[in-house]
Amino acid sequence: MLIATRVMKLVAALIVCWLCVAEALENCPSVCKCSQKASMEKTEVNCKKRGLQSIPSKLPLDSWILKLGENSLQDLQSNILSSVPKIESVKLERNSIRSIHPQAFAGAQRLMLLNLQGNRISKLPVKGFKDLLNLRFLMLGQNQISALKPNMFIGMRNLSELDLPLNALNALPPNAFKPLIALKVLDLSLNRIQRISPKAFVGLRELxxxxxxxxxxxxxxxxxxxxxxxxxxxxxxxxxxxxxxESTLEGLSNLQELYVRKNEIESLPADVFRHTPKLTHVGLSGNRLHAIDGNMLANMQGLKDVTLHDNPWKCDCSINSLVHYLAEKKTTHSPRQRLRCISPEEFRDRPIQELTPEELSCRA
Known part of the structure; x- marks a missing residue:
């Protein structure tokens, strides 16, 4: 009797599960492919590369992943996710999206990932993400966004990663990211940023x-x-x-890795790393450094790796301390053959690590 009861309960559960799957598949847009996770009432809707010009109006009620990448969508209208209250991931990468309605994502409070990479977005809507209280990842790279305003990111108190590479940003205004109190990763690479307000990063204590x-x-x-x-x-x-x-790096007491390679830096003051006691990796290759204080590097107790190659090193007494540092410290640094003198002529193209302090004189 007990076994029969268990069998009946199992059959009933399977019927309920089958009905859920059947309902999900029944509501699946004809141009898309829907699949449901075993033992979970969650449907993945895959509409990638289907030539869509609009988001399907009817979607399974239990949709949790919606893939709409590489279609021909141009505008995101209001309430595009209102029919899928359980949605957690929306991928809209590589469409032709130009505009986003301020209410496009209204009600999508469970959304955790939104991918808008590779579109033609030039302007983000004011308060357009305010309903995305649980969003963790926002991908906006490879668009044409030219300006940021503080109220663009209101409501996104749980955002962990914001990707904005390959856009047209030329400045970062005050409080640009202030609402993003939980942000851990911020990618602003490959833009045209010339100016950063001293208050641009206010609020990003967790970054x-x-x-x-x-x-x-x-x-x-x-x-x-x-x-x-x-x-x-x-x-x-x-x-x-x-x-x-040193004032450039003020406040960065937890900084471990700093990379300023391929810039125009000609000299570094002896106290430049005064505010960064935890530095372990420093990249300074490809600048215009003629000399550097080796004692400054020696005093950085945690330093494990420093790259100094591709600089126009002037091999005279001004680099005595650097030569001594390279000989004494076990820090990983630029390969021997890439760290070379540029001047004076008698030392030109000679590896710095091969020099001795006795050779390096400064003529009056």
């Missing part, structure tokens, strides 16, 4: 990684990075930065 590679920065005002008290990695490669001072 761990900031990428500003390949922009047009020439200088950074003192204290700009000060709000980033938790930052662990800062990438400023491939800019036009000519000076780096």
């Amino acid at each position: 761990l990684f900031l990428n500003m590679d390949n922009n047009k920065l020439t200088s950074i005002q003192a204290g700009t990075f000060a709000p980033l008290v938790g930052l662990e990695m800062l990438v400023l490669d491939n800019n036009l930065i000519s000076t780096l001072t």
Whole structure:
């Protein structure tokens, strides 16, 4: 009797499960493919590469993943997700989206991932993401976004990663990211950013990684990075930065990796890393450094890796401390054959690690 009862309950459960799957498949748009996870009332709707010009009006009620990438969508109208209250992931990458209605994502409070990469978006709607209270990942790379405003990101208190590479940003205004109090990763690489307001990063106390590679920065005002008290990695490669001072890095007490490769830096003050006691990796290759204080590097107790190649090193007494540092420290640094003298002529193209302090004189 007990076995029969269990069998009946199992059969009943299977019937309920089958009915749910049948209902999900019945509501599946004809141009899409729907699949339901075993033992879960969650349907994945795959409409990728179907030539769609609009989002299907009828979707399974239990949709949790919606794939609409590589279609021909141009405009996101209001309430596009109102029929799928359980939706957690929406992928709209590589369409032709130009505009987003301020109420496009209204009610999508369970949404965790929104991918809008590779579209033609030039302007984000004011308060357009305010209902996305649980969004963790927002991907906006490869668009044409030219400006940011503080109220663009209101409501996104749980956002963890914001990707904005390959856009047309030329400046970061005050409080640009202030509502994003939980942000961990911010990618602003491959834009045209020339100016950063000293208050641009206010509110980003939880940020761990900031990428500003390949922009047009020439200088950074003192204290700009000060709000980033938790930052662990800062990438400023491939800019036009000519000076780096201790006030530039003010507040970055948790910074572990700093990369300013391929810039225009000619010299570094001895106290440049005074505010960054936890630095382990420093990238300075591809600048215009003629000399550097080796004692400054030696005093960085946690330093594990420093790259210095592709700089126009002047091999005279001004690099005595650097030669000593390279000989004494076990820090990983630029390959021997890539760290070479440019001048004077008698040392031209000679590896710096082969020099001795006795050779390096400074003529009056």
